[in-house]
Amino acid sequence: MTDPTPNPKFISIEGIARRYPKAGGGMTTVFEDLWFSMKKGEFACIIGHSGCGKTTVLNILNGLDAPDDGAAIVDGRAIEGPSLDRAVIFQGHSLLPWRTVLGNVAYAVAARHRDWPKAKVDAHAMAFIEKVGLKGSELKKPSELSGGMKQRVGIARALSIEPKMMLMDEPFSALDALTRGTLQDEVRRICLETGQTAFMITHDVDEAIYLADRIVLMTNGPQAMIAEIVENPLPRERVRTEVHHHPDYYAIRNHLIDFLVSRSKTFKDAVPEGYDRRHPPVVRPTAGGSGPDAGRKAA
Numbered sequence: 001m002t003d004p005t006p007n008p009k010f011i012s013i014e015g016i017a018r019r020y021p022k023a024g025g026g027m028t029t030v031f032e033d034l035w036f037s038m039k040k041g042e043f044a045c046i047i048g049h050s051g052c053g054k055t056t057v058l059n060i061l062n063g064l065d066a067p068d069d070g071a072a073i074v075d076g077r078a079i080e081g082p083s084l085d086r087a088v089i090f091q092g093h094s095l096l097p098w099r100t101v102l103g104n105v106a107y108a109v110a111a112r113h114r115d116w117p118k119a120k121v122d123a124h125a126m127a128f129i130e131k132v133g134l135k136g137s138e139l140k141k142p143s144e145l146s147g148g149m150k151q152r153v154g155i156a157r158a159l160s161i162e163p164k165m166m167l168m169d170e171p172f173s174a175l176d177a178l179t180r181g182t183l184q185d186e187v188r189r190i191c192l193e194t195g196q197t198a199f200m201i202t203h204d205v206d207e208a209i210y211l212a213d214r215i216v217l218m219t220n221g222p223q224a225m226i227a228e229i230v231e232n233p234l235p236r237e238r239v240r241t242e243v244h245h246h247p248d249y250y251a252i253r254n255h256l257i258d259f260l261v262s263r264s265k266t267f268k269d270a271v272p273e274g275y276d277r278r279h280p281p282v283v284r285p286t287a288g289g290s291g292p293d294a295g296r297k298a299a
């Protein structure tokens with residue numbers, strides 16, 4: 001269940017910057033002074049063109065990369081390296097090929113709970129294998145599974161360690177549309193049921209609208225900025241086959257596409273008056289316009 005009084009800064013990105021040396025000397029700034037926070041149990045997607053720094057942000061949240069300035073904080077503690085508090089689901093499955101489905105998930109559970117006996121580890125792993133619809137396939141090896149099934153194992157493994165945060169880097173982009181839809185449904189259901197906090201990179205506007213509570217819009221790099229935080233006007237209880245009938249669906253969809261097509265390129269050269277990197281504008285596109293919250297500052 002979702003925490004009724006969630007900490008508004010359960011996850012907090014505070015003024016982070018990432019720079020790399022340029023081939024001919026000097027430095028390229030991928031982004032700097034980036035601020036964004038998430039409540040516990042929130043699902044956020046980040047959208048922006050290739051190279052703007054989405055994976056870099058995700059790697060900083062995962063602890064695989066460190067910011068040159070600023071800090072990323074989870075539940076009051078600065079991230080200082082990878083931790084079982086955070087689980088990542090990638091596009092590829094990165095399963096251990098010699099282990100079964102159960103073996104792959106149990107391996108993660110055993111790493112999290114080193115004092116648990118094998119029977120308890122296996123029972124816990126099985127509960128998550130069941131959650132992603134793979135009961136009956138637990139003794140299969142990855143080579144015997146379809147792409148969608150492998151991705152399910154990755155999801156079960158990530159969820160089984162009951163992380164404070166789930167990080168997803170385009171986890172469904174390599175799947176066919178039908179499998180992608182089913183897995184989106186499952187991830188959404190499980191995140192809602194377990195109050196999981198999730199941060200996902202996607203290039204798919206419809207995926208972001210279906211999954212996210214809020215969508216972070218990043219301008220093109222280098223020196224990418226968070227242009228806005230878009231609040232999803234759709235109700236939290238969503239049904240895939242009905243979302244596009246919601247009166248606000250096309251308002252948010254058009255807003256996101258308009259950003260990707262034009263404003264992601266032009267934003268930096270015409271930064272709106274009063275724009276504050278620390279509190280990017282919060283926009284809630286609705287059929288009646290950008291809604292009463294348009295232009296509100298992020299917390």
Ligand SMILES: Nc1ncnc2c1ncn2[C@@H]1O[C@H](COP(=O)(O)OP(=O)(O)OP(=O)(O)O)[C@@H](O)[C@H]1O
Pocket residue numbers: 020021030048049050051052053054055056057221
């Ligand atoms: N190790 C590195 N050395 C130099 N530049 C790097 C390094 N890693 C990333 N970059 C640069 O940082 C920028 C941001 O990369 P990043 O992978 O975060 O972008 P992205 O938005 O996730 O892109 P995509 O959507 O294509 O995955 C890119 O211009 C990339 O070339």
